[in-house]
Amino acid sequence: MNDNKNTIILVTTISAIAVLAFFSVGGFLLYNSHIKNKEMEVKLRLEQEKTKQEIAKSQSQQQSAQVATASQETTTAPVVRKRRTNYEAELMNRMSSVPENNMVNANEVFEAWDQELNKVYKLLMSELSDSQKTRLRNEERAWLKRKDKEMDKAAEEMSAGRDENGELIGCGTGCGHASRAANIEMTKERTIELARMYDELHK
Structure with missing residues (x-):
């Protein structure tokens, strides 16, 4: 148990x-x-x-x-900061040494202004936009055509008129001098115009 x-x-x-x-x-x-x-x-x-x-x-x-x-x-x-310029004043200062236009030194005077024209034209073309370059190039071509017409007109005023072929009649040394004078004057005016344009660009 x-x-x-x-x-x-x-x-x-x-x-x-x-x-x-x-x-x-x-x-x-x-x-x-x-x-x-x-x-x-x-x-x-x-x-x-x-x-x-x-x-x-x-x-x-x-x-x-x-x-x-x-x-x-x-x-x-x-x-890009463009320095303010006074190109026109500098141009006129440089050209002050160039003699006045006359029968003797017309070629020398034209060459001086033409060089300045080419110089300022190249300066502008180096700084303008593509569209502005095209515009200036077209303006320059139009100006060259106007200049040729003005030179021809100045020569015609010194002549006895034109023949049936459009050639000037009785055009002696006076016609040549008038044509060269117009060439110089218009080249001078265009150079100053481009100089002002350059200064405007640099305001």
């Missing part, structure tokens, strides 16, 4: 220990799983935060690079 009682107590004790052990192991496993989940959540949150910081840093660097590029372009962009 005592043996049966002892056996029952032993079995009950072992069963209790087994149940306790089961719940202890189960509780440990549940606790361990919970801890791992928490660690995973923390790790995931840290990675997300790191990713956000990297994205923000990348965007900040791109913005800084854009600002730096814009700043560099502004600083390195050539600032």
Whole structure:
């Protein structure tokens, strides 16, 4: 009887220990799983935060690079400042040494003004835009045609008229001198006009 009682107590004790052990192991496993989940959540949150910081840093660097590029372009962009000129006054000062036009030195006077005309024309063409260059070139061609007409007209006024072929009649040295005088006068006027245009460009 005592043996049966002892056996029952032993079995009950072992069963209790087994149940306790089961719940202890189960509780440990549940606790361990919970801890791992928490660690995973923390790790995931840290990675997300790191990713956000990297994205923000990348965007900040791109913005800084854009600002730096814009700043560099502004600083390195050539600032074109045209110095104010007084080309017309300088021209007239240079040409004051050229003698007055007469029969003797007409060629010398024309050459002097023609050189100045070519000089200021080239200066203008070096600074004008493409459309302005085209306009000036066309103006110059039109002016050359007008000058030829004026020279011919001046010569005709000194002649006895024209023959049936349109040739001047009785045109001696007076016709030549009148034609050269018109040539010089118009070249002088055009040179001064271009000098003023150049000064206007540099205001």
